[in-house]
Amino acid sequence: MDLSSINPVLFVAGFLVAATPLIFAALGELVAEKSGVLNLGVEGMMIIGAICGFATAVETGSPLLGFAAAAVGGAALSLLFAFLTQITLANQVASGLALTLFGLGFSALLGQSYVGVKPPRLAEVNFGPLHDIPVLGPILFSHDIVLYFGFALVVVVWAVLKYTRAGLILRAVGESHDAAHALGFRVVRIRTLAIMFGGACAGLGGAYISLIRVPQWTEGMTAGVGWIALALVVFASWKPWRLLLGAYLFGGITQLQLNLQGAGVAIPVEYLAMSPYIITILVLVVLSADKSAAPASLGRTFHASS
Amino acid sequence: MNPPLLALSGLTKAYPGVVANDDVSLTIAPGEVHALLGENGAGKSTLVKMIYGLVKPDSGVMRMHGTLFSPQEPRAARAEGVGMVFQHFSLFDALSVAENIALGMENAPRLGVLSQKITEVSEAYGLPLSPDRIVGDLSAGERQRVEIIRCLLQDPKLLIMDEPTSVLTPQEVEILFKTLRKLSAEGTAILYISHKLEEIRALCDSATILRLGKVVGHCTPSETSARDMAEMMVGSTLKTPLRADKTPGGVLLELRGLKAKSPSAFGMPLRDISVQVRAGEVLGIGGVAGNGQDELLAALSGETLSAKDMVWFKDQDIGPLGPTARRALGVLTAPEERLGHAAAPDMSLTENAMLTGAVRENLVRGGMLNWPAARRFAEKIIQAFDVRTPGPGNAARSLSGGNLQKFVIGREVLQRPEVLVVNQPTWGVDASAAAAIRQALLDLADNGAAVIVISQDLDELMEISDRFAALNEGRLSEPRPAQGLTVDEIGLMMGGAHGMEVAHV
Numbered sequence: 001m002d003l004s005s006i007n008p009v010l011f012v013a014g015f016l017v018a019a020t021p022l023i024f025a026a027l028g029e030l031v032a033e034k035s036g037v038l039n040l041g042v043e044g045m046m047i048i049g050a051i052c053g054f055a056t057a058v059e060t061g062s063p064l065l066g067f068a069a070a071a072v073g074g075a076a077l078s079l080l081f082a083f084l085t086q087i088t089l090a091n092q093v094a095s096g097l098a099l100t101l102f103g104l105g106f107s108a109l110l111g112q113s114y115v116g117v118k119p120p121r122l123a124e125v126n127f128g129p130l131h132d133i134p135v136l137g138p139i140l141f142s143h144d145i146v147l148y149f150g151f152a153l154v155v156v157v158w159a160v161l162k163y164t165r166a167g168l169i170l171r172a173v174g175e176s177h178d179a180a181h182a183l184g185f186r187v188v189r190i191r192t193l194a195i196m197f198g199g200a201c202a203g204l205g206g207a208y209i210s211l212i213r214v215p216q217w218t219e220g221m222t223a224g225v226g227w228i229a230l231a232l233v234v235f236a237s238w239k240p241w242r243l244l245l246g247a248y249l250f251g252g253i254t255q256l257q258l259n260l261q262g263a264g265v266a267i268p269v270e271y272l273a274m275s276p277y278i279i280t281i282l283v284l285v286v287l288s289a290d291k292s293a294a295p296a297s298l299g300r301t302f303h304a305s306s
Numbered sequence: 307m308n309p310p311l312l313a314l315s316g317l318t319k320a321y322p323g324v325v326a327n328d329d330v331s332l333t334i335a336p337g338e339v340h341a342l343l344g345e346n347g348a349g350k351s352t353l354v355k356m357i358y359g360l361v362k363p364d365s366g367v368m369r370m371h372g373t374l375f376s377p378q379e380p381r382a383a384r385a386e387g388v389g390m391v392f393q394h395f396s397l398f399d400a401l402s403v404a405e406n407i408a409l410g411m412e413n414a415p416r417l418g419v420l421s422q423k424i425t426e427v428s429e430a431y432g433l434p435l436s437p438d439r440i441v442g443d444l445s446a447g448e449r450q451r452v453e454i455i456r457c458l459l460q461d462p463k464l465l466i467m468d469e470p471t472s473v474l475t476p477q478e479v480e481i482l483f484k485t486l487r488k489l490s491a492e493g494t495a496i497l498y499i500s501h502k503l504e505e506i507r508a509l510c511d512s513a514t515i516l517r518l519g520k521v522v523g524h525c526t527p528s529e530t531s532a533r534d535m536a537e538m539m540v541g542s543t544l545k546t547p548l549r550a551d552k553t554p555g556g557v558l559l560e561l562r563g564l565k566a567k568s569p570s571a572f573g574m575p576l577r578d579i580s581v582q583v584r585a586g587e588v589l590g591i592g593g594v595a596g597n598g599q600d601e602l603l604a605a606l607s608g609e610t611l612s613a614k615d616m617v618w619f620k621d622q623d624i625g626p627l628g629p630t631a632r633r634a635l636g637v638l639t640a641p642e643e644r645l646g647h648a649a650a651p652d653m654s655l656t657e658n659a660m661l662t663g664a665v666r667e668n669l670v671r672g673g674m675l676n677w678p679a680a681r682r683f684a685e686k687i688i689q690a691f692d693v694r695t696p697g698p699g700n701a702a703r704s705l706s707g708g709n710l711q712k713f714v715i716g717r718e719v720l721q722r723p724e725v726l727v728v729n730q731p732t733w734g735v736d737a738s739a740a741a742a743i744r745q746a747l748l749d750l751a752d753n754g755a756a757v758i759v760i761s762q763d764l765d766e767l768m769e770i771s772d773r774f775a776a777l778n779e780g781r782l783s784e785p786r787p788a789q790g791l792t793v794d795e796i797g798l799m800m801g802g803a804h805g806m807e808v809a810h811v
Contacts, residue, residue, distance in 0.1 A: 165408070165414065168401075168405055168408060168409060169409065171398075171400075171401065172398050172401065172405075172409050175398040175399065175400050175401065176396075176397075176398050176399070178396075179396035179397060179398060180398075180409075182360070182380075182392060182396040183380060183396055183409060183410050184359070184360070184379045184380030184381045184384075185409075295400075296399060296400060
């Protein structure tokens with residue numbers, strides 16, 4: 001066992017990368033749930049985003065176009081969910097599960113000719129002299145633009161939910177759709193937009209896995225990150241900052257256990273592999289002692305009676 | 307003459323199978339307090355929803371100040387100066403007072419500025435309210451103030467109020483009326499919907515009466531008796547429940563220092579309740595909603611078990627017994643919530659009759675269900691209580707609120723209870739059905755049962771109770787003979803005005 005083989009700087013830089021897909025997916029789900037929609041199809045939207053982004057990046061040679069396509073792909077799939085739950089008033093849990101199964105299968109079909117292909121690499125942002133700062137430089141200023149975008153999106157979502165009228169209306173719809181309807185807000189339209197935002201974010205998260213983190217395409221490569229994102233939203237009590245913390249924690253322990261495995265620690269690999277899930281959930285359960293934060297209309301079907 | 311503030315002519319709105327409004331016309335002048343009267347399903351709510359832009363009329367025109375007024379959505383109606391205070395509050399529990407008010411405004415200012423305005427307006431109208439509080443923590447009266455202030459901040463020309471007093475104590479009602487009179491004096495017209503005829507007589511300048519979607523008459527409430535108005539609403543002569551003179555028998559149910567925690571986090575614990583109920587007696591229990599009514603019913607039905615020596619039926623301590631054991635003894639209850647508590651919404655009436663009637667009506671033998679007997683029992687309830695439904699095979703959900711209420715009360719009454727506890731027996735039920743339910747409860751008492759009626763309708767309690775007590779913060783006041791109690795005394799028993807002050811006019 002040789003713990004000195006773990007480079008702390010590379011480790012921290014690595015966990016920021018590991019956390020980013022989770023941040024995107026969970027943030028999108030957070031917005032959807034704040035509007036009162038429980039979309040269990042995060043995993044399916046992520047994997048569709050992963051293959052849409054991967055294929056587009058390979059065909060056009062532009063990773064950024066790939067990310068754009070991933071967002072569009074995720075949003076398009078979420079539109080199916082929006083149609084089922086908001087227009088035909090189908091059960092949200094069943095529709096979400098179906099969305100995940102459909103996404104996994106459909107992405108495998110789309111990705112058949114992309115197995116073993118290498119995608120174009122997204123360049124790091126050039127911060128000039130900042131990059132040369134010891135320790136901080138490699139940790140904070142050696143990443144691609146999408147990672148910074150993910151962090152910025154957390155700030156934006158937090159600010160919009162807290163300080164803007166649009167955010168207030170979104171929260172109001174999630175809190176009581178009947179009351180919101182009585183005040184004249186378009187519940188179905190607002191929820192559909194929130195679902196699409198969730199889909200686009202999940203798509204970006206998926207593409208971050210297939211284009212940056214892994215970078216290659218294999219079937220089912222999101223490997224349950226969508227489910228962790230769902231759990232993260234609940235345990236983060238629907239608060240963006242807590243969600244960021246949970247995502248970093250999860251990313252950090254994922255990275256740590258990989259490093260430990262590499263260093264040959266005498267703990268069975270299975271325990272190391274499960275540790276990120278267990279520790280993240282434990283920490284967030286403790287944090288989420290104030291349970292009242294769930295949107296009151298979460299998962300309830302809205303049907304305007306008048 | 308100036309054109310009226312609002313003139314409706316020939317408004318018609320049909321839903322599949324029912325014409326909710328048929329050729330309705332009425333006019334409201336600035337500063338007028340206009341009452342809209344009618345039974346459940348008479349079309350009052352549909353009419354005000356059309357004025358507020360939530361529903362579009364099929365035909366007919368609305369004019370405001372003589373110009374055509376056809377709001378496509380509530381936003382447009384609000385822009386024209388129409389405000390509405392809803393029957394079921396349209397508030398968001400998890401948001402603060404200021405956020406709730408901002409949601410109902412078109413051009414909401416920044417929260418800081420808005421909070422200051424809320425404080426100003428609330429003081430001007432004697433409705434104190436702190437803008438930072440979370441609405442979920444407010445009492446019903448305070449929630450209503452949030453709605454009213456939300457409307458007032460937009461300088462409404464017409465304020466629509468849908469059954470505003472059903473959740474208030476008499477003192478709070480008085481304060482609300484002072485506020486409304488002040489508004490009316492300033493030129494704001496008020497369209498006021500209520501079932502409570504005495505309130506309308508005290509407050510309103512004119513009234514329009516709807517029956518089955520049609521206007522059946524206008525009157526001046528201060529010059530018309532409540533009885534005449536009720537008969538115009540119903541379209542037939544109204545029977546007042548009769549009660550025979552009687553002397554109460556022995557004590558059937560006794561509570562000795564009953565204490566119980568509330569099963570829900572926001573509930574009210576019961577604190578040291580002691581009372582005796584005798585055979586042949588109706589005990590009325592009033593109080594503002596949320597002061598322990600649901601908890602008291604649960605403690606009496608056996609849904610929450612009590613410690614030893616707290617609940618006695620005749621000579622038996624029934625505190626530790628569950629609902630089925632209590633039913634077998636003859637202690638029956640009918641809770642307030644019709645769908646989901648008193649009845650299972652998606653089960654048929656036969657199945658619902660089976661659910662509470664199984665023990666006393668012998669509908670179960672050796673664990674096997676006796677369907678023919680259950681159907682006969684359900685049919686008996688339907689017939690005896692005039693429940694309007696195609697048959698006992700229909701789902702409980704398909705009945706209108708009033709009809710289902712008749713069914714769930716009838717189901718208990720027909721099981722020959724010795725003690726019957728009902729919560730809000732005529733809630734949302736129209737006048738003639740309410741009279742029938744009250745008569746059934748009185749008949750039950752005349753036949754020697756002890757009846758406890760928990761209700762927020764004081765007129766109802768005064769009409770049928772022998773003794774009256776009030777729940778306030780989980781404590782029960784000393785019961786007093788109902789005859790001769792004044793509204794002021796009742797209000798004080800219910801806990802006064804909850805810190806509200808009278809408008810500084």
